[in-house]
Amino acid sequence: MGKTVLGVIGGSGVYDLPGLENARWEKVESSFGEASDELRFGTLDGLEMVFLPRHGRGHKQSPSSINYRANIDAMKRAGVTDILSVSAVGSLKQELPPGTFVIVDQFIDRTFAREKSFFGEGCVAHVSMADPVCPRLGDYAQKACLAHHIPHARGGTYLVMEGPQFSTRAESHLYRSWDCAVIGMTNMPEAKLAREAEINYASIAMVTDYDCWHDEEPDVSVTHVVEVLRQNAEKAQAMVTGVARQIGTGMREPCPMGFDSVLDYAIITPPEARDPGLIKKLDVVAGRVLNR
Template sequence: MLTRADIGVIGGSGLYSLLDDAEEIQVPTPYGPPSDIVTVGRIGSRSVAFIPRHGRDHRFPPHRIPYRANLWALRSLGVRQVLAPSAVGSLRAEHGPGTLVIPDQLVDRTSGRAQTYYDAGHAVHVSFADPYCPSGRAVAIEAARSNGWETVDGGTLVVIEGPRFSTRAESRWFASNGWTIVGMTGFPESVLARELALCYTSLSLVTDHDAGVEAGEGVTHEEVMKFFAQNVTRMRTLVADTVEALPTEPTCPCGSTLDGLDLPFELP
């Protein structure tokens, strides 16, 4: 039975079939249980831990996901690189449904979410200028393009609180700032990964144009889920190919994020 993993995947239930030799593990954390039981298995020669972001029964809305527990659980299993597939809305007319965006920047428009591990003891200031792993991004882009997937290299993901979608005015404001896509789960997931010195790469599948981009009745949850389900096989292939191509010994700066900092506790 596998009890360790090199790579973590946080995503939807359609990704379960990724793993061979899969085992389920209960992983306790100081922040409560993760979204669900962690599944550990293999993709080729790589050991992988999978967490369904919203829970198997989709019981956690975006603002209630136990983000801190999820990332802590992955690190405690040995994970040092994380892939995060998700559904997003496009703020750009030219990036329609089916486009894959590998963002390189992020804007936080959430409120009230626990977004740090370092909220007691003493202040710890972690660099977050570039939120995503440069190595993971490059590998994901190459894997997607080699499979013929229209892929946007870079762009800004704006994360909203949810669970409601944007108004047209909000959507137009986001676009006017030059931002590219909008989602509900990319923060604090990304910053918590950074606070644990984990590589983190977002695989953002455009499922719709956001409300301010085109006329109509606006985005619905049913449409988003239906489109993502139609593309889940493609996303599984991308995740698997990216996992196998990720470096076994990362040379990116993510792992040295905490070097020289006085942490108030020991990391798992």
């Protein structure tokens, strides 16, 4: 299986990781357009790591304008086998106050203005998203949070809204009635595309606010979100470092959930009916199965 290459998608608090050696920014071309930014390569205690600023350095991309396909394709081309996604969210539960890290285990995708698949006309594929995140990465994240005394919750549903506006109060109450734990704008279709690319994926949602449902707390604002993110930066770095050190530099074991071989059973278009142009674009994302 080779060794793990850990990819991290998030903001400046995670790509400026202390202790990262041989760090360098490098542009990685994608068949699906421009990624949000260059990738930052480096090693931590010998583990190869690749960081991607989801919104670009300087936060130039809105949640709806991010080229999620190019981002995941670029990570795959960089050799990434596992992705740790770190993102800011609002809490939809009283027991998840700002400062809590939620190790997400489910999503509800309410986005509508984004390209959600590498596949399509000319090569159709259907991957399972029943279990959208890697439990092994979740275990590592939980152990890292415990070791560094980071307030956290294991499990919870992340409602992904389109944005870029925050929720109405009616929407916030609706999502609470669905038993969602947190709300954000970025982890879909990111998680779906990681699955199609056979990259293990875990989502660590950092609570910054109570959205707008809480009668006794101020409604969410950018100013408040940025302030809490600044407070969370060191904790996020500690969590990512803890995950990396648990992974180590040994030989990588197959995913216990089979996420790294999901395309074996997903592509429905027979070889003779596939569009050569699309197949060329899929050379890295799906080359393992298309080229055999």
